[in-house]
Amino acid sequence: MAITDAPKIITSRFGYDDSHTLTRYVSTGGYQALRTALEGSPAALGEAVKAASLLGRGGAGFPAGVKWTLAPADVWPRYLVVNGDESEPGTYKDRLLMERDPHQLIEGVLLACYAIGAGQAFLYVRGEMALAQERIAEALNDAYKAGYVGRNILGTDYSIDVVLTWGAGAYIVGEETALIESLEGNRGMPRLKPPFFPAAKGLYMQPTIVNNVETLSNLPWIVNNGADAYTALGAENSRGTRMFAVSGHVRNPGVFEVEYGVTTFRDLIYAPVYAGGIRDGNEIKAFIPGGGSAPWFFEEHLDLPLEKATVDKAGSMLGSGAIVVMDETTDAVKACLRLVRFYARESCGKCTPCREGTTWLERILQRILDGHGRPSDLELLMDVSDNISPGLAWPPKQTTICPLGPSATAPIASALGRFRDEFEARITEAEEARTSVPVELKAPSHA
Amino acid sequence: MPEPEAPPADGVAVEINGREVIARKGELLIDAAERAGTYIPRFCYHERMRPVGMCRMCLVEVDTGRGPALQPSCMIECTPGMKVDTESEATKKAQDGVLEFLLINHPLDCPVCDKGGECPLQDQTMAYGPGESRFLEEKRHKEKPIPISDLVLLDRERCILCDRCTRFAKEVAGDPLIHFIHRGNNTEVNTFPDEPFASYFSGNTVQICPVGALTASTYRFKARPWDLETTESTCTQCSVGCRISIDSSRDEVQRFAGVDVDPVNWGWLCDKGRFSNGAVTSPDRLGEPLVRQGDALVPTRWADALERAASALRAATPQSIGVIGGARLTNEDAYAWAKLAKGVLGTDNVDAQLGDGLPAQAVLGLPRATIDQVCTPGGTVLYLGPDPKEELPVLFLRLRHAVVEDRATLVEVSPRSSGLSSLAAASLQPRPGEVGELVRALVANADSDKDVAGIAAADVNAARALIARSSGPLSVVLGRPSVAESADAVLDAAGAVVAARPDARFLPALRRSNVLGALDMGLAPGLLPGRVALDDGRDWFAGQWPTVPAGAGLDTEGILSAAADGRIDVLVLLGADPLADFPDHDLAERGLAGARTVIALDTLLNASSRKADIVLAAAGFAEKAGTTTNLEGRVSTLSQRVTPPGTARPDWMLAAELAARLGADLGFGDAGEVLAEIGRLAPSHLGVDLATVAAAADGLLLPLGTEPAPTGSGDAEHEGAEADAAAVRSDAADDTEAAQAEEAAATEAEGDATADDAEADPAVPATEPAPAAPALVSFAAGVPSPVPALDAYAFRLVATRKLYDQGTLVQASGHLAGLAPGTTARIHPSDADRLGVAAGDRVVVRSPRTSLTLPVHPDAGVPRGAVALVLNQAEVRVADLVDADASVTELRIETAS
DSSP: OOOOOOOOSSSTTTTSTTTTSHHHHHHTTTTHHHHHHHHSOHHHHHHHHHHTTOBOSSSSOOBHHHHHTTSOTTOOOOEEEEEEOOOSTTOOHHHHHHHHOHHHHHHHHHHHHHHHTOSEEEEEEOTTOHHHHHHHHHHHHHHHHTTSSBTTGGGSSOOBEEEEEEOOSOGGGGSHHHHHHHHTTSOOOOOOTTTOOTTTSOGGGSOEEEEEHHHHHTHHHHHHHHHHHHHTSBOSSSBSEEEEEEEESBSSOEEEEEETTTSBHHHHHHOTTTTOSBGGGOOEEEEESSSTTSOOBOGGGTTSBSOHHHHHHTTSOOTTSEEEEEETTOOHHHHHHHHHHHHHHHOOSOSHHHHHHHHHHHHHHHHHHTTOOOTHHHHHHHHHHHHHSGGGOSSOOOSSSSTHHHHHHHHHHHHHHHHHHHHHHHHHHHHHHHHHSOOOOOOOOOO | OOOOOOOOTTOEEEEETTEEEEEOTTOBHHHHHHHTTOOOOOSSOOTTSOOOOOSOTTEEEEESSSOEEEEETTTOBOOTTOEEESSSHHHHHHHHHHHHHHHHTOOOOGGGOTTTTSOHHHHHHHHHOOSSOOOOSOOOOOOSOEESSSSEEEOTTTOOOOSHHHHIIIIISSOOOEEEESOGGGOEEEEBTTBOOOOTTTHHHHHHOSSTTEEETTTTTTOOGGGOEEEEEEOOSSTTOOEEEEEEETTEEEEEEEOOOTTTTTTOOOHHHHTTHHHHHOTTOOOSOEEEETTEEEEOOHHHHHHHHHHHHHHSOGGGEEEEEOTTSOHHHHHHHHIIIIIIIOOOOEESSOSSSOOHHHHHHSOBOOHHHHTOTTOEEEEESSOHHHHSHHHHHHHHHHHHTTOOEEEEEOSSOOTTGGGOSEEEOOOTTOHHHHHHHHTSSSOOSSOBTTBOHHHHHHHHHHHHHOOSOEEEEEEOSOTTBOHHHHHHHHHHHHHHOTTOEEEEEOOSTTHHHHHHTTOSTTEETTTEEHHHHHHHHHTTSSOOOSSOOOOHHHHHHHHHTTOOSEEEEESOOHHHHSSOHHHHHHHHHHOSEEEEEESSOOTTGGGOSEEEEBOOTTSSOEEEEOTTOEEEEEOOOSOOSTTOBOHHHHHHHHHHHTTOOOOOSSHHHHHHHHHHHOGGGTTOOHHHHHHOTTOEESSTTOOOOOOTTOOHHHHHTHHHHHHHHHHHHHHHHHHHHHHHHHHHHHHHHTOOTTTTOTTSOOOOOOSSOOOOOOOOOOOOOOOOOOOTTOEEEEEEOOSSOSOHHHHHSHHHHTTOOOOOEEEOHHHHHHHTOOTTOEEEEEOSSOEEEEEEEEOTTSOTTEEEEESSOSSOOGGGGOOTTOSBOEEEEEEOO
């Protein structure tokens, strides 16, 4: 067990009822980092963030400071886009950051813009997050009024506009190129990378840095306390702290900021200060370590630290920091269907394998649950999955543009791999029912 | 088909299936592979649209040094050293998987699908797909089919969501009226509620649909692909000259489709062209000659009809014969009629245009631009024509592409805003009649210090700067934007450009399909075949034709006026309908009534031929072979696919029959022989014959040897050398021309030495032609007719056309007939306020001739002090208002009581 007393970096104001107000933010050291940064050069700020080795918190875990340097030199204008379209199943950390500390995010946005030389930032908030939109709008208005955002901020010659915009409820828009399409007013469908790497050809075909809400929220602290203070926290390749959202069959679900790379899954799931253990004293059956797209982990993975490289090596990912716990009462077939159905419904419809394949998978699973499964269905599930994500390897390969299609195959590979007997039992029951009592053939329902 | 060609100098070496392939720089893998003979299956990729990488069928294993990975070959540019395997296990599994995914919800109703037999999904399933379906569930069901426009139906069950139609609508046509809706498994293509896919280009989506999801209402269930016989031809609905394929079954034309040629249509067609097959197969087609019996036209035998026509012609003096029309004929028809009228009958009262075009000498004399030259990447275009979206739709697509994709700068000068206006860097709407003055200011060396033609000086100067900035040659598209404005105004503008910009090249924007060919063939007063003036060519033709007219004759307006005065004994209408098309309806009516005998050659009866005394049934499109000339002067083939109705025959044959009855032998027995004579005699066409035309896949630009280097390639370095190249080219042209003339003369002499019976016929005296061909006509700026002083109470008329109107061919093409939109009186909103009228109010529009009552519609695209009406629409005959003699037509507008 490694429950550390690391400081709260990004959730430090969560205890205040008025944590979202400018007054509270400023009185607790807010916008101090901006003042500090504006006195130095953008390059210095960039270096500091690089030195802090802040990993992106959106899912891929790419170092933010490095990402900032990917925009081709001397191509202007360039934009910062904030990905606030948090919608990975089980993930709800960005929502809290936007609702409870919008100024911290705005200050992070301003710092990032200054570092990359953007004059305009677009804050894209998920369509369903009404409170987050409201609070960010209010915070932005206050920040404009107070001179933190807008023309010649804080009396410098640096001007910056932050535009708040929100989606219409599509999961796929959390994918950065689809988000950019949506920002441009188009249907949210991903672009192929290459050639459309946002850093080179992003919003309006200009260099665009897309950062996650949690990533940006770390910036004020890093500037205020220095990269060294940040790298003093966490494990070798996973610095600072990180927010994890724990949900499912635990006693105390919630979002917890823990020291990155040190705390283990067991700590997070079982410690009384965190999720408090499995409900009703049940045994754990499986857990998803990094959002719905991640391959499942089981009991034997509990003692792995919440560290990117370790989890990657173990065959899954920390992804968006969402841990979904399933206890022994969980029906693996149903859980699998529940996840596959999500991806099938959220498929944007662009790539054939995802559009057709995910729904096909969903319907096969539904059929098995409905008692119409056939022994060949398990092979079929695997092969259809293989046609979406060849080899069902980790990290996944894909016949699609974005990873949404492969995301739907992760639960199938995990559930079938570990709990094949449960699938087979369903099918055998169905077979037996069919041979003993003549049943009327009916079309499967697709609820 | 892979074409053998030398590897490009800046090529990129890639390895495809173990073989080295030299790709062009920036070339997509799918294209490079295909050129090298390796076809990668695909559904969404279309070479004329931006790739989207959506269907995933073209996934292949690509190794760029980081190990093989599946990549969509339609999105990947070739990079040096790239290793590609299109046949690996992984590639095959992925492709088979995609095909299976596409098929699981496809209804497989191939037996009743129009596409069955020519369906890429069907073909690729045969080639790549798994043999059996593993899909046990119920397929998606949707209502099938739903009409998304009057012409196109959508079957969403068959749709494989490849984004071709939707991309076409948005990227190519600029009419984003169809789109994906819903998502995932529920994704479908559809229109917006209550917004039909009313694009002039909707039919292209049917052609590019890789399955039978989009079908044309004109073709549904009409034929099976394996029963179709196909011939390539050239569309004759307008003068763009799109290459087209004609499909027939049971000797009946079933449909047209676009053929991809680089210099012209890129495979696209407008809906008017594509769906005009109804006019070919119309039950109203004339299949036998008709003669007047009292009030009725009754069928008769050919011998009777031809003899009546011949005797009327025999009795008439040359000056009392007029020939109107011919712009819809083939070059061969036009030449035969020019030879009959000018060379046998000796009349020069011949005009292929109906007072709605531009004088022939000007059109033929201006330095000509090709479409590619006009659409040069980064080039500058001064557009002085009618709305191309309405009159020359595929030219509109090319211009749109030039502006949107290739950064061309467009300066539009038109009497009212058009489909181009939103694309133009500057769009100016001068007061009718004053376009010359405006253009003079636009090409001037200095800014204007005052408003010009009703346009603010600042706007004029901004547009002037755009034109002055152009680096390459200036391209001018020149036409007659409004028939209520004298052609002199346009000529004045052209003269101003020629004087100020010697580098300018002109693309004539005259709409009738073969108007340029007809003018080339001499169907215009004062001209002889081959772009020579009557006086210049007299000696050249004198030895070849029985006669040559004594002096320049009348144009259509002159012929109609003379006829109205009783001075025309025989009026011949070559597929012309002056009652519908001549801008001054009153004069057309009086002319037709005043002519003693009216002979009409046509495929369908129209308002004018219904008043004729003799109607000769002519073979039409797809029923006769020949050549046609598009607005660039490009000569391309017309093919016969079906037999004409009844005993209808080609116009050239009717000319020959009439000539024979008049004692002259025109000297040809088929269209090829007519073309051979054109190539022998017409100075601009020397050296042209069936073989040369057939050999030129993209058509022939004339005179031969003046084919410009392609400029549509987007090659930057090539643009710099443009001016030099042009200079060299014109020198070369002169040389070639002279050389050819000599050569032709030599051939001629040889031919005469071995003259056969036909050539020795007394009707064609075999004298030596003049040693050198006469000079081609050149442009001379005219003197503009004065425009009346501004009258604060008067509105100047702008009379334009719409793609669909009451024209005979549109109305005979069943599915298009109902699309004619009608007209309202469009005036500037401030004028509407001044008059106190709102949209929909009925107003009286009064000219000195007559008045019309129609609804008014405020439209900011119409300049102040003007009223825009649409010609040839139901209920309102705008031509009633127009006086052919006036430089502008002035109207008063009153509220209807």
